[in-house]
Amino acid sequence: MKKLFALTSVLLCAAFLAACCGGNKKTSAVNSKPETLARALEKADKKCRTDADCVAVNKGCCMCAGYEAVNAKSAEKIKNIWQKECALAACTMQMCYVEITPSCKDNICVGEPKPYEAYFSK
Incomplete structure (x- = not known):
């Protein structure tokens, strides 16, 4: 009975992995930075007049990829690409x-890194 349970568990895990990973062209790699997103960031408008014109957007699929400042429009x-x-x-x-x-500096959106200490609550 234990062998049957173990075999069933292995087969269910394999089926789950196949369903999650197989045949889906939209699946991204771990910590992915899609080329279409990178191209969109290169072409993005970064012109601004005030700080309110600028927002931070993801450079990759995961937060550790970083952020870039671009015009809100x-x-x-x-x-949408992300x-x-x-x-x-x-x-x-x-x-x-x-x-x-x-923020907006010299009519270009820029991003100042958040201070290290700000990541930790007091």
Whole structure:
């Protein structure tokens, strides 16, 4: 009986993995940075007049890929690409310090790294 249970468990695990990973072209690699997202970031409008014109968007599927500051109007297109390309992405569990505060400097959106101490609650 124990052998039957073990064999059934192995087969169920294999079937689950095959269903999750096999044949789905939309599955992204672990910690993926899709090319379409990278191209959209390169082409994104980064012009601004005020800090409110700028927002932070993901550079990759996972938060440890970092963020980039872009014009808020460009952000919608990038967020749509991110949702499409990264919907099934797997991310490793790790702490990363990559958040930014977007602002407008010399009419270009830029991002200042969040201070290390700000990641920890007091």
